[in-house]
Amino acid sequence: MQRPLGREREIPPLVEAVVKTYDEVSKINHLGLSPLPSREQIIEIITGLKEIVYPGYFGRQNFTRDNITFHIGDRMLSVFRALGQQIYRSFLHECQLASPDCDHCAKAAEQVALDFLGHIPKIRRLLAKDVQATYDGDPAAKSLDEIIFSYPGLEAITVYRFAHELHIMTVPLLPRIMTEYAHSITGVDIHPGATIGESFFIDHGTGVVVGETTQIGNNVKIYQGVTLGAHSFPKDEKGQLVRGRKRHPTIEDDVTIYSGATILGAEAVIGKGSVIGGNVWLTGPVPPGSVVTIESPGLVYRDKSRRPDKQAGG
Amino acid sequence: MQRPLGREREIPPLVEAVVKTYDEVSKINHLGLSPLPSREQIIEIITGLKEIVYPGYFGRQNFTRDNITFHIGDRMLSVFRALGQQIYRSFLHECQLASPDCDHCAKAAEQVALDFLGHIPKIRRLLAKDVQATYDGDPAAKSLDEIIFSYPGLEAITVYRFAHELHIMTVPLLPRIMTEYAHSITGVDIHPGATIGESFFIDHGTGVVVGETTQIGNNVKIYQGVTLGAHSFPKDEKGQLVRGRKRHPTIEDDVTIYSGATILGAEAVIGKGSVIGGNVWLTGPVPPGSVVTIESPGLVYRDKSRRPDKQAGG
Amino acid sequence: MQRPLGREREIPPLVEAVVKTYDEVSKINHLGLSPLPSREQIIEIITGLKEIVYPGYFGRQNFTRDNITFHIGDRMLSVFRALGQQIYRSFLHECQLASPDCDHCAKAAEQVALDFLGHIPKIRRLLAKDVQATYDGDPAAKSLDEIIFSYPGLEAITVYRFAHELHIMTVPLLPRIMTEYAHSITGVDIHPGATIGESFFIDHGTGVVVGETTQIGNNVKIYQGVTLGAHSFPKDEKGQLVRGRKRHPTIEDDVTIYSGATILGAEAVIGKGSVIGGNVWLTGPVPPGSVVTIESPGLVYRDKSRRPDKQAGG
Numbered sequence: 039m040q041r042p043l044g045r046e047r048e049i050p051p052l053v054e055a056v057v058k059t060y061d062e063v064s065k066i067n068h069l070g071l072s073p074l075p076s077r078e079q080i081i082e083i084i085t086g087l088k089e090i091v092y093p094g095y096f097g098r099q100n101f102t103r104d105n106i107t108f109h110i111g112d113r114m115l116s117v118f119r120a121l122g123q124q125i126y127r128s129f130l131h132e133c134q135l136a137s138p139d140c141d142h143c144a145k146a147a148e149q150v151a152l153d154f155l156g157h158i159p160k161i162r163r164l165l166a167k168d169v170q171a172t173y174d175g176d177p178a179a180k181s182l183d184e185i186i187f188s189y190p191g192l193e194a195i196t197v198y199r200f201a202h203e204l205h206i207m208t209v210p211l212l213p214r215i216m217t218e219y220a221h222s223i224t225g226v227d228i229h230p231g232a233t234i235g236e237s238f239f240i241d242h243g244t245g246v247v248v249g250e251t252t253q254i255g256n257n258v259k260i261y262q263g264v265t266l267g268a269h270s271f272p273k274d275e276k277g278q279l280v281r282g283r284k285r286h287p288t289i290e291d292d293v294t295i296y297s298g299a300t301i302l303g304a305e306a307v308i309g310k311g312s313v314i315g316g317n318v319w320l321t322g323p324v325p326p327g328s329v330v331t332i333e334s335p336g337l338v339y340r341d342k343s344r345r346p347d348k349q350a351g352g
Numbered sequence: 353m354q355r356p357l358g359r360e361r362e363i364p365p366l367v368e369a370v371v372k373t374y375d376e377v378s379k380i381n382h383l384g385l386s387p388l389p390s391r392e393q394i395i396e397i398i399t400g401l402k403e404i405v406y407p408g409y410f411g412r413q414n415f416t417r418d419n420i421t422f423h424i425g426d427r428m429l430s431v432f433r434a435l436g437q438q439i440y441r442s443f444l445h446e447c448q449l450a451s452p453d454c455d456h457c458a459k460a461a462e463q464v465a466l467d468f469l470g471h472i473p474k475i476r477r478l479l480a481k482d483v484q485a486t487y488d489g490d491p492a493a494k495s496l497d498e499i500i501f502s503y504p505g506l507e508a509i510t511v512y513r514f515a516h517e518l519h520i521m522t523v524p525l526l527p528r529i530m531t532e533y534a535h536s537i538t539g540v541d542i543h544p545g546a547t548i549g550e551s552f553f554i555d556h557g558t559g560v561v562v563g564e565t566t567q568i569g570n571n572v573k574i575y576q577g578v579t580l581g582a583h584s585f586p587k588d589e590k591g592q593l594v595r596g597r598k599r600h601p602t603i604e605d606d607v608t609i610y611s612g613a614t615i616l617g618a619e620a621v622i623g624k625g626s627v628i629g630g631n632v633w634l635t636g637p638v639p640p641g642s643v644v645t646i647e648s649p650g651l652v653y654r655d656k657s658r659r660p661d662k663q664a665g666g
Numbered sequence: 667m668q669r670p671l672g673r674e675r676e677i678p679p680l681v682e683a684v685v686k687t688y689d690e691v692s693k694i695n696h697l698g699l700s701p702l703p704s705r706e707q708i709i710e711i712i713t714g715l716k717e718i719v720y721p722g723y724f725g726r727q728n729f730t731r732d733n734i735t736f737h738i739g740d741r742m743l744s745v746f747r748a749l750g751q752q753i754y755r756s757f758l759h760e761c762q763l764a765s766p767d768c769d770h771c772a773k774a775a776e777q778v779a780l781d782f783l784g785h786i787p788k789i790r791r792l793l794a795k796d797v798q799a800t801y802d803g804d805p806a807a808k809s810l811d812e813i814i815f816s817y818p819g820l821e822a823i824t825v826y827r828f829a830h831e832l833h834i835m836t837v838p839l840l841p842r843i844m845t846e847y848a849h850s851i852t853g854v855d856i857h858p859g860a861t862i863g864e865s866f867f868i869d870h871g872t873g874v875v876v877g878e879t880t881q882i883g884n885n886v887k888i889y890q891g892v893t894l895g896a897h898s899f900p901k902d903e904k905g906q907l908v909r910g911r912k913r914h915p916t917i918e919d920d921v922t923i924y925s926g927a928t929i930l931g932a933e934a935v936i937g938k939g940s941v942i943g944g945n946v947w948l949t950g951p952v953p954p955g956s957v958v959t960i961e962s963p964g965l966v967y968r969d970k971s972r973r974p975d976k977q978a979g980g
Contacts, residue, residue, distance in 0.1 A: 045462050049432055052469045053425040056404060059473045060420065063480040065496055068408030070416035077410070077501060090684060094696030096705070102698035106688065111681040118677055131497065148673050155680045159687045166691040177899055177907040178857060178878045182693055183759065184839055187705060188846035211498055218502035222537045223850045225558050225872070227576075229492060244539070244853050244873045245558045245891075247576055247611075250492045262855075262875055262893065263559075265576065265611055271491055279491040297875075297893055297928060300611065300630055313656060316928055317947060319631060320651070327657065333650040336961040337948070342941060343955065359776050363746055366783045367739040370718060373787045374734065377794040379810055382722030384730040391724070391815060445811065525812055532816035536851050539872050541890075543806060558853070559872045561890055561925075564806045577873070579890065579925055585805055593805040614925065614944055627970060633945060634965070641971065647964040 072139075075127045079120055080215050086117040087200055091162050095186050114155060122151040125204070128212040150207045161199050164236060168195050171237035175259050191240030194226035201230035232266075234258075235291070242297075251284045251304070255291035261316075262297045269303030269321050290326065386453075389441045393434055394529050400431040401514055405476050409500050428469060436465040439518070442526045464521045471517050478550060482509050485551035489573050505554030508540035515544035548572075549605070556611075565598045565618070569605035575630075576611050583617030583635050604640065700767075703755045707748055708843050714745040715828055719790050723814050742783060750779040753832070756840045778835045785831050792864060796823050799865035803887050819868030822854035829858035860894075862886075863919070870925075879912045879932070883919035889944075890925050897931030897949055918954065 060067045068074055089097040090113055093106060101109055126147035133140050172185045172192055179185055185192055197220035201213035213230035221227040225244035228234075232248045235256035240246055242262035248254070252266045268285040287306035295301070296316040301308065308314065309326030318332055374381045382388055403411040404427055407420060415423055440461035447454050486499045486506055493499055499506055511534035515527035527544035535541040539558035542548075546562045549570035554560055556576035562568070566580045582599040601620035609615070610630040615622065622628065623640030632646050688695045696702055717725040718741055721734060729737055754775035761768050800813045800820055807813055813820055825848035829841035841858035849855040853872035856862075860876045863884035868874055870890035876882070880894045896913040915934035923929070924944040929936065936942065937954030946960055 045466060046429065046432065048466055049429055049469070050425065052466070052472070053421060053428050055470070056428065056472050056476070057421050057424055059476045060407065060417065063476050066406055066476070066480045066483055066500060068406075068413075068497070069420055073413045074409060074497065075501070076413075092694055092696075093688065095702060099696075099701045099704070103688065106697055107681065107685050110685055111678065114681050114684065115674065115677055118674065131495075152673060152676055152680070155677070156683070158680075158684050162684070162687045162691050162694065166694045169694055174907070175899075177896070177909045177913070178859075180838065180842075180909070181759075183696070183702065184842055186694060187703070187839065188843045190846065190849060210494065211501065214494075214498055215502045218504065221504060221558075225539055225853050227556050227558065231492075242855050242875045242893075244849075244855065244875075245577060247556050247558075263577070263873060263891065265556075267611070268491070271489075279488070281491045281494070285491065297895070298612075298926070311656060317631075317945075318651060324653070327655060329652075329654050329656050331652045333652055337946060338957075338959045338961055339952070340957050341955055342939060342957050359780060360743065360746065362780055363743055363783070364739065366780070366786075367735065367742050369784070370742065370786050370790070371735050371738055373790045374721065374731065377790050380720055380790065380794045380797055380814060382720075382727075382811070383734055387727045388723060388811065389815070390727075445809075524808065525815065528808075528812055529816045532818065535818060535872070539853050541870050541872065545806075559891060561870050561872075577891065579870075581925070582805070585803075593802070595805045595808070599805065612926070625970060631945075632965060638967070641969055643966075643968050643970050645966045647966055 072130045072133075073127055074131065075124045075212055075215060077215055077219070079124055080212060081219055083117055083120050083124065084197060084200065084216060084219065086113050086120070087158075088196065089113055090117070090158060091165055091196070092186050095183070118151050118155060121154065122147050124212055125150050125209050128210050132210050150204070150209060153207060154203055157203050161203065164199055165192075165196060167237045168192060168239070171239040171257065171259075172241075175239045176241055189243075190224035190226060191243040191246075194220045194224040194228055194240065194243060194246075195234075195238055196220075198228040198230065198232070198234065202232070202234070205230040232286075249286035252286040253288045255289060255293070255310070257292045258289050259294045261295065263299075264295050264297065265300045265302070267300065267302045269305075386444045386447075387441055388445065389438045389526055389529060391529055391533070393438055394526060395533055397431055397434050397438065398511060398514065398530060398533065400427050400434070401472075402510065403427055404431070404472060405479055405510070406500050409497070432465050432469060435468065436461050438526055439464050439523050442524050446524050464518070464523060467521060468517055475513050475517065478513055479506075479510060481551045482506060482553070485553040485571065485573075486555075489553045490555055503557075504538035504540060505557040505560075508534045508538040508542055508554065508557060508560075509548075509552055510534075512542040512544065512546070512548065516546070516548070519544040546600075563600035566600040567602045569603060569607070569624070571606045572603055573608045575609065577613075578609050578611065579614045579616070581614065581616050583619075700758045700761075701755055702759065703752045703839055703843060705843055705847070707752055708840060709847055711745055711748050711752065712825060712828065712844060712847065714741050714748070715786075716824065717741055718745070718786060719793055719824070720814050723811070746779050746783060749782065750775050752840055753778050753837050756838050760838050778832070778837060781835060782831055789827050789831065792827055793820075793824060795865045796820060796867070799867040799885065799887075800869075803867045804869055817871075818852035818854060819871040819874075822848045822852040822856055822868065822871060822874075823862075823866055824848075826856040826858065826860070826862065830860070830862070833858040860914075877914035880914040881916045883917060883921070883938070885920045886917055887922045889923065891927075892923050892925065893928045893930070895928065895930045897933075 126144050129143040129147055133143050169182050169185050173179050197216055201216040205213040217228055217230050226246045228248040229250040231250040232252040234254040237257045239259045245263040247265045249267050266287050272280045274280055284304045287301045289308045290310040292311045293308050295314040298317040299314050301320045303321050305322050306320055307323045309324055312324050312328045315331035318330055440458050443457040447457050483496050483499050487493050511530055515530040519527040531542055531544050540560045542562040543564040545564040546566040548568040551571045553573045559577040561579045563581050580601050586594045588594050598618045601615045603622045604624040606625045607622050609628040612631040613628050615634045617635050619636055620634050621637045623638055626638050626642045629645035632644050754772050757771040757775055761771050797810050797813050801807050825844050829844040833841040845858050854874045856876040857878040859878040860880040862882040865885045867887045873891040875893045877895050894915050900908050902908050912932045915929045917936045918938040920939045921936050923942040926945040927942050929948045931949050933950055934948050935951045937952055940952050940956045943959035946958055
């Protein structure tokens with residue numbers, strides 16, 4: 039279409055019409071205020087953190103124990119700067135001063151970024167146990183390397199462990215942007231507010247939902263399509279949703295939850311060592327050491343030649 | 353592997369063998385014809401449109417109400433050019449003249465691109481209601497900003513609202529490439545042909561399917577894993593699928609559909625204000641104001657120590 | 667935050683603490699060893715292969731039957747080099763010599779890369795049948811072009827067909843990185859070890875899982891959320907999972923499996939021509955020509971005005 043674009047002169051009034059809606063429908067624009075966090079920058083921070091916790095797998099390779107310090111030092115410095123900046127913007131977003139600059143927010147952001155870097159050794163120890171739990175739980179896994187390279191469950195857990203640290207240091211916005219990025223590339227939706235113990239294993243992963251106030255113990259395994267969700271949404275006297283209270287399940291140590299199971303509400307406390315079968319729907323407590331399965335719904339078998347096929351799913 | 357690549361001389365006959373299949377299996381190549389739309393360009397158009405409808409969140413920041421017109425004007429001009437080009441290629445794809453150039457298609461594409469830009473104010477008003485509906489429906493949402501930045505349901509709805517405008521202006525190919533891009537990054541599969549009212553909220557989103565001829569009213573909420581699909585695929589006298597007829601559900605105003613529910617077929621009209629419970633499977637109409645749940649399949653509880661665990665899902 | 671970054675001087679001890687964990691928790695780092703495959707490179711190889719099998723759709727356009735050989739020849743040469751390199755690194759990963767160089771691995775990698783290129787004509791013939799099966803199975807598909815551009819099911823099958831060839835030539839690591847990349851962008855998780863016949867169609871796709879030892883015949887259709895998984899995970903006398911044995915279903919020719927069905931275990935042999943209804947859960951064999959549906963769990967209808975809504979799913 040190599041044509042003179044004569045009709046470009048019709049654009050300006052269309053621009054005016056759009057810009058007018060920035061006054062009229064102003065709650066979905068953000069103008070003249072302090073800058074918001076940048077999703078692109080946050081994705082780069084995650085990339086940098088993955089190089090730090092899994093050195094040799096992502097980004098540059100060919101490091102030795104002798105020279106790795108230079109590379110990781112450089113990486114940690116970049117992450118510190120970018121993370122400090124994004125935490126600052128996140129704090130500013132909730133700052134009561136509502137000024138474009140806030141020295142208090144800047145200092146707090148720097149402190150949180152440093153504290154976060156100080157937690158990386160602890161996070162690495164946790165991730166090593168998650169990788170091992172994945173290997174121990176999946177007969178299709180051929181090596182730890184394969185898991186680190188390619189398992190979406192581990193990717194989602196890795197990003198969750200970063201985001202959760204920032205969440206408990208009360209950083210707004212940023213942790214959720216991190217976990218929703220992971221959700222986007224893995225299909226696994228873990229809220230940064232969830233509490234998750236050691237040696238967590240998610241297989242396949244697509245469709246997993248772990249809600250904000252979920253508590254998960256050690257050595258828990260969950261499969262694709264499992265929801266740990268809320269059961270009811272109480273409203274206050276103004277009809278507004280009540281936010282912040284515990285409304286998701288508690289999963290004790292050594293529990294396995296098979297694919298498609300749905301466990302809803304704060305009363306659903308799944309006792310230590312229990313096994314929840316595929317497609318089970320639970321809203322109450324389960325005693326430790328239980329196996330819960332659904333009574334298989336009767337299956338109807340018939341000969342295809344007798345009636346035309348009608349059922350579909352797409 | 354710094355080796356002389358002696359075996360590269362064995363490549364040419366392999367190339368010949370592949371190129372020969374371009375004659376033999378020609379329906380999956382596109383040679384010597386007019387150019388097809390470019391998926392990369394279409395993704396850039398979506399990026400530009402998101403900057404226009406949510407200014408200050410994506411792309412450049414630090415705009416004020418005074419200078420935003422320059423930036424948005426520039427953005428709209430770029431989108432106009434790229435969109436015009438991609439619409440032109442899409443029209444050409446179905447053009448009966450089958451020539452590499454078609455002045456009629458070029459003019460029509462320019463007109464559709466201008467009309468589309470003229471619809472952006474309307475789209476922004478709709479999106480503002482979708483954002484608000486998300487906030488009102490999800491106690492985990494801390495602010496509208498968090499939703500705009502990170503909610504996959506809103507991302508899918510945003511792209512759907514762009515694509516649907518192009519779909520109703522009969523642009524082929526392009527709208528579906530847009531919504532399948534959104535499907536890829538959100539797990540939410542909304543066909544651009546679906547009709548969706550105001551204040552639509554999708555939570556978590558992974559696994560949601562909204563089929564081509566679905567009609568959805570205002571204030572509808574759906575959760576992860578909900579399918580609004582087809583129930584049977586009638587064929588014509590030649591055994592070919594009949595395309596285009598209504599074959600998906602109608603969801604009236606104020607309906608909520610919980611996770612994993614499956615609603616299939618044009619006869620499934622879900623009446624105003626109804627609530628469809630998790631995992632419900634429906635193929636017929638539901639009167640207004642109904643609550644439909646499944647009879648919980650009996651759960652079998654037993655003590656784990658009595659039989660080895662056999663059930664799995666991965 | 668334009669502040670003097672005085673606190674950067676606090677970074678070095680934090681770096682030391684992290685680097686110390688590379689000794690302590692060494693199983694998730696890879697230092698001083700031969701290079702691992704690069705996920706970025708593998709994604710580029712997939713991009714190149716898609717240009718070769720679907721010329722004119724992805725990457726550069728405007729080729730004719732006369733000049734396409736130059737472009738495809740150039741592409742195949744690049745793929746040969748990159749693939750040879752990545753296969754080499756994958757072989758080296760399992761090489762018993764554990765040296766940073768292995769001439770035997772290099773030669774084997776070159777051979778496998780050449781053999782793989784020689785299989786592309788066969789792969790194109792298979793993909794053409796997959797595209798046609800998608801068109802024949804989905805009334806929403808308007809053209810083959812739309813399918814090649816935008817159907818996630820076809821994307822996942824395309825990458826699987828590449829990865830499976832490498833898998834049967836015993837390349838470690840690389841095939842799984844390929845299919846998990848496809849999983850990430852499509853929500854469809856097909857293990858490269860699965861065996862899949864001609865004319866395979868996956869609709870919508872999100873949440874589909876096809877396990878390592880699954881066998882699928884010709885003309886099989888599956889919908890979103892279908893799991894073809896394992897049923898039990900036997901351990902050896904040391905308590906380690908037994909890896910490699912058949913533990914997934916067999917799906918014979920002409921079978922259709924609707925959304926959300928779960929079929930688990932090697933004993934689940936679904937006979938030719940059968941139809942498995944939505945949400946069915948199966949762990950045993952089904953005779954040829956069967957239609958298997960669940961006894962619809964009774965639905966409970968009530969008037970919403972009588973009791974407050976409590977059920978939720980998010």
